[in-house]
Amino acid sequence: RAAMMYVPILLLYLSALVFSVSIDCPPCLPDSCIPVYCRHVYTDQCGCCPYCARNETDPCGGTINYWGSCKPGLKCVYRLGRVFNEERMGFCETDSCSAHSCGYRQYCTETHNKVTGGRELSCKCPFYNCTATGNATRSNETVCGNDGITYSSKNCLWKEECKRGSVIGIRHNGNCTSFADDQSIIDGGAYKRIIVTVTHKPDKCMYRDKIYLIGESIDNQDPCIILNCVRNGAVLATPVPGCGG
Numbered sequence: 001r002a003a004m005m006y007v008p009i010l011l012l013y014l015s016a017l018v019f020s021v022s023i024d025c026p027p028c029l030p031d032s033c034i035p036v037y038c039r040h041v042y043t044d045q046c047g048c049c050p051y052c053a054r055n056e057t058d059p060c061g062g063t064i065n066y067w068g069s070c071k072p073g074l075k076c077v078y079r080l081g082r083v084f085n086e087e088r089m090g091f092c093e094t095d096s097c098s099a100h101s102c103g104y105r106q107y108c109t110e111t112h113n114k115v116t117g118g119r120e121l122s123c124k125c126p127f128y129n130c131t132a133t134g135n136a137t138r139s140n141e142t143v144c145g146n147d148g149i150t151y152s153s154k155n156c157l158w159k160e161e162c163k164r165g166s167v168i169g170i171r172h173n174g175n176c177t178s179f180a181d182d183q184s185i186i187d188g189g190a191y192k193r194i195i196v197t198v199t200h201k202p203d204k205c206m207y208r209d210k211i212y213l214i215g216e217s218i219d220n221q222d223p224c225i226i227l228n229c230v231r232n233g234a235v236l237a238t239p240v241p242g243c244g245g
Helices: 154-164
Strands: 009-015 018-024 041-043 050-052 059-061 074-077 089-094 107-112 119-124 143-145 170-173 194-198 204-207 210-213 225-230 234-239
Touching (some): 204 225
Antiparallel strands (some): 009 018, 041 050, 194 234, 225 234
């Protein structure tokens, strides 16, 4: 018996200015699928039958991905003016960004040069609408970076990392403390000090289930590290110069 082609039915409804799409998938019968012989295989919109990935210049995308997906290294591009269709059918083109290296947290974007007809690549940082650093007020969303700056959200810290091209890291959730030691907690020097833990108590710290008052030295078994309780309940670790070396 000849194999029957399994075809998902695309139903398009156009009513006034409303354009809605639905897909009617019959029961999946794997034996009715047309065999495919290719390296890159995807599954159709109904999740039943395989199909070969689209090659360069092939149509692709469209409503509910009706025309299929491109093979790795290509991307589906819809260009205004190249083809007019209400299903937004695109064509597979070389993904130049796949071989283009960008900086930390940057992403590659490609634009079409109308003058030369070529494609131009550039690296950009993600856009987040961020409150000016240090002015964040919603402590349930703010984070304190390892640079001692309060960011209005994790996304905003990531945006700053992207601009600098290097890792900042999150010290803790909430606003940064205001005590004077902050600027030297992460100073990049040979004896940089770090925050071990923060309890956010105004007059005491908690370390290994023991309470310490502000200014107290904290019991520590490592002779090369000095632990102190500082403001905001932060435990500050300071390496002893020349120790262990």
